[in-house]
Amino acid sequence: MAKATTWSVPVTKALRADGAKVRKFDTSATPGFKGNKRAGEALLAERAQVLSDLQERLYANGRSGDQRSVLLVLQGMDTAGKGGIVRHVIGSVDPQGVDHASFGVPTDTEKKHHYLWRIRKELPRAGQIGVFDRSHYEDVLVVRVHELVEPPVWEKRYDEINKFERKLVDEGTTLIKVAMFVSLDEQKKRLMQRLERTDKYWKFNPADIDERAYWPAYQEAYQAVLDRTGTEYAPWHMLPCDHKWYSRLAVTELLIDALTGLKLEWPSAKFDIEEQKRRLLES
Amino acid sequence: MAKATTWSVPVTKALRADGAKVRKFDTSATPGFKGNKRAGEALLAERAQVLSDLQERLYANGRSGDQRSVLLVLQGMDTAGKGGIVRHVIGSVDPQGVDHASFGVPTDTEKKHHYLWRIRKELPRAGQIGVFDRSHYEDVLVVRVHELVEPPVWEKRYDEINKFERKLVDEGTTLIKVAMFVSLDEQKKRLMQRLERTDKYWKFNPADIDERAYWPAYQEAYQAVLDRTGTEYAPWHMLPCDHKWYSRLAVTELLIDALTGLKLEWPSAKFDIEEQKRRLLES
Numbered sequence: 001m002a003k004a005t006t007w008s009v010p011v012t013k014a015l016r017a018d019g020a021k022v023r024k025f026d027t028s029a030t031p032g033f034k035g036n037k038r039a040g041e042a043l044l045a046e047r048a049q050v051l052s053d054l055q056e057r058l059y060a061n062g063r064s065g066d067q068r069s070v071l072l073v074l075q076g077m078d079t080a081g082k083g084g085i086v087r088h089v090i091g092s093v094d095p096q097g098v099d100h101a102s103f104g105v106p107t108d109t110e111k112k113h114h115y116l117w118r119i120r121k122e123l124p125r126a127g128q129i130g131v132f133d134r135s136h137y138e139d140v141l142v143v144r145v146h147e148l149v150e151p152p153v154w155e156k157r158y159d160e161i162n163k164f165e166r167k168l169v170d171e172g173t174t175l176i177k178v179a180m181f182v183s184l185d186e187q188k189k190r191l192m193q194r195l196e197r198t199d200k201y202w203k204f205n206p207a208d209i210d211e212r213a214y215w216p217a218y219q220e221a222y223q224a225v226l227d228r229t230g231t232e233y234a235p236w237h238m239l240p241c242d243h244k245w246y247s248r249l250a251v252t253e254l255l256i257d258a259l260t261g262l263k264l265e266w267p268s269a270k271f272d273i274e275e276q277k278r279r280l281l282e283s
Numbered sequence: 284m285a286k287a288t289t290w291s292v293p294v295t296k297a298l299r300a301d302g303a304k305v306r307k308f309d310t311s312a313t314p315g316f317k318g319n320k321r322a323g324e325a326l327l328a329e330r331a332q333v334l335s336d337l338q339e340r341l342y343a344n345g346r347s348g349d350q351r352s353v354l355l356v357l358q359g360m361d362t363a364g365k366g367g368i369v370r371h372v373i374g375s376v377d378p379q380g381v382d383h384a385s386f387g388v389p390t391d392t393e394k395k396h397h398y399l400w401r402i403r404k405e406l407p408r409a410g411q412i413g414v415f416d417r418s419h420y421e422d423v424l425v426v427r428v429h430e431l432v433e434p435p436v437w438e439k440r441y442d443e444i445n446k447f448e449r450k451l452v453d454e455g456t457t458l459i460k461v462a463m464f465v466s467l468d469e470q471k472k473r474l475m476q477r478l479e480r481t482d483k484y485w486k487f488n489p490a491d492i493d494e495r496a497y498w499p500a501y502q503e504a505y506q507a508v509l510d511r512t513g514t515e516y517a518p519w520h521m522l523p524c525d526h527k528w529y530s531r532l533a534v535t536e537l538l539i540d541a542l543t544g545l546k547l548e549w550p551s552a553k554f555d556i557e558e559q560k561r562r563l564l565e566s
Contacts, residue, residue, distance in 0.1 A: 060485040087377045094370045096385070096416070100378050133379070188563060195560050201552040202343040206559055212566045269484040276489055277478050280471060283495045 006035050006043055011253040015237035017179070017230050022223045027183045028242040033249070040245040047252050048092035054259035055093040055129055057266060062097075062127010064267035068172040070258050071123070071130040072251070075137045075225075076180025077218060078208045079190035080241045081248075082133050085180075088248045089255070090131050099124040102133035115139040115157070116164055124173065129255070136161055137225055144224075145217045158228040165234040174258045175234040178251060179222060184215055186242045289318050289326055294536040298520035300462070300513050305506045310466045311525040316532070323528045330535050331375035337542035338412055340549060342380040345410010347550035351455040353541055354406070354413040355534070358420045358508075359463025360501060361491045362473035363524045364531075365416050368463075371531045372538070373414050382407040385416035398422040398440070399447055407456065412538070419444055420508055427507075428500045441511040448517040457541045458517040461534060462505060467498055469525045 007014075014032025033040065058070065072090075074082045090098055101122035110118045116136055124130025140161070144154045165175055182190070194204040211218075230236040237254060241247045290297075297315025316323065341353065355373075357365045373381055384405035393401045399419055407413025423444070427437045448458060465473070477487040494501075513519040520537060524530045 060482075064485050083377075083379065086379050090378045091374070091376075093374075094366075095373050095378055095381050095383050095414070096366065096369050098378050098383075100381075102379070131378070188566070191563055192560065195556055195563065199343075199549045201556075202347050202550040204552070204554070204559070206554050206562070209559065209562050209566050266482045267485040269487070271487070271489050273478055273484075276487070276492065277475065279489070279492050280474055280478065283471070283492050 006039060007032050007253070008034050010257070011250050012237070012257050015178075015239060015250060015254070017226045017236035017238045020226070020238055022181070022219045022226065022238075025181055025238060025240070027181045027186065027240045029240045030243060030246040031240065031250075033246060037243070037245045040243075040249045044088075044245070044249045044252060047249070047256060048089075051089075051252055051256050051259070052093045054256060054264065055097050057264035058129065058259060058262065059094065059097040059127045060267055061264055062125070064270070066267075067126045068174070068262060069124040069126055069128050069130060070174045070176065070255070070262075071132065071168070072255065073132045073135045073137070073175065073177045074180060074251075075132075075135055075141070075178065076239075076241065077182065077187065078211065079187045080180035080182050081244055082180060084244055085248060085251050086131060086133060089251050090129070092252075093129065097128055099128045099130045100133070101131070103135055103138060116160075119164075123168070126172075130173075136164070137229075140225055140229075141218065141221045144221045145214050158224070161229050162231055162234075165229070165231070169233045174262065176254050176258050177230075177234055177236045178239050178254065179226060179236055180239045180241045180247065181222075182241045184212065187212070289322060290315050290536070291317050293540070294533050295520070295540050298461075298522060298533060298537070300509045300519040300521045303509070303521055305464070305502045305509065305521075308464055308521060308523070310464045310469065310523045312523045313526060313529040314523065314533075316529060320526070320528050323526075323532045327371075327528070327532045327535060330532070330539060331372075334372075334535055334539050334542070335376045337539060337547065338376040338380050340547035341412065341542060341545065342377065342410045343550055344547055345408070347553070349550075350409045351457070351545060352407040352409055352411050352413060353457045353459065353538070353545075354415065354451070355538065356415045356418045356420070356458065356460045357463060358415075358418055358424070358461065359522075359524065360465065360470065361494065362470045363463035363465050364527055365463060367527055368531060368534050369414060369416060372534050373412070375535075376412065380411055382411045382413045383416070384414070386418055386421060399443075402447075406451070409455075413456075419447070420512075423508055423512075424501065424504045427504045428497050441507070444512050445514055445517075448512070448514070452516045457545065459537050459541050460513075460517060460519045461522050461537065462509060462519055463522045463524045463530065464505075465524045467495065470495070 009032035011032055074085055076082055086100065103118065119136045140154050140157050143149055169175060191204065191208060194200040226236050239247050239250055292315035294315055357368055359365055369383065382405065386401065389401065402419045423437050423440050426432055452458060474487065474491060477483040509519050522530050522533055
């Protein structure tokens, strides 16, 4: 956890979804954090180093036989800032230790498989931090909202996902699930920016505007996700994303918290150190 | 290219392998760069931002239908600093835009396939910067040095690799091949460090010392690689790696040079901007 002077409540607790209502969620809040933007940004720079050090320990252990890994699941509406989290939070750790995957509209090949097929292929390897930009939750969010499959089909997925994640956790993956929320107004502002800057056009898709009409349906679908797949072993965090500095800092802290929980020591030498020093000097 | 005040010769030219001899190569040199360590580190911080901006353009174009990509091949002896390049150079760009792969001793599955099979699977996607920590060149380096296959088998691989790379380039991948060299003494120092620091033990493998006895054989094998697979379309760069600050800066410049050569503009809008603004405001 960060310094007591800046966080009044540990981030894991401040963001824990337990029973909260998506529709009433304040997307402009900065739960648990006492400072302003400037303080948040200063702290982020500092904590990025802590995260980077912990990640190296995870990686080192992975290379030494430890099977554990961490998987950050970023799920959120367009413009919530998933890409920014990847760039500014995950960007602070060694690329070698990151298994990044993003899940868009399924390809033809993916459509021929169970919806978890493409997810399984991208699970983090031992010692890695996996990052999912969208995830299997698309299959109970966009799929549900747009009725891409019949209700009985998506209906049974919540349990299936719970079992899938239970297995993941049992096999040594620490899951950090983050549902990212912006307000409808903030989204409008961010989409407008993409229409106003030549270096942002590529991020814009006219369909993003159509999606705004489904906002209430998405809120309902997100609510179901939080209520039905928030488990003891893989809880959901609700992240307010109107303030980018806050969301980035908060995810950094979630990762630090998860990695700290793994109690990672540097792997011990699997050889006789003095003997190897002697051999090396003679070589 | 960097400022005229710091590079006396463009890095691509300063490192170009054309006919140079591995055995006579000065691994402690800083070819083309006029400054000292402090100047190099200051410049690196500045150039990292340039690299990051160019990478975003490559990514943006990849998302907009451009099939091009860049592939950085890092090939070098143990302790040459491949990992450091990934962490400190590739670490400065958006992780979403990086396809990183490292190639160790082939797995059982990999052994059942042609040696290029595992390479093909990891080629960068459109718009990505691929990074190979070791590569298909292992199959004419360690394989040749330790006679893991008969000479006629590795012998024909040089041509095969040239054809493979020709195809890659034709398909839109810019190849940056970097052969990294440290001196035998510098390697000893770096290996000793791994034996002296508890946070470095995991990087040490007693077999690394055995490999030192094969130094001349490796030099010969590297020479053959440079002579036989340095082509117009995929030239080799010889990177002196005794000074980490230099090798990191030089690879940054090689990447910047390659990306600049792609003349990447921001993708144009594929929609009517004013119409979308109107729709957005009404949404």
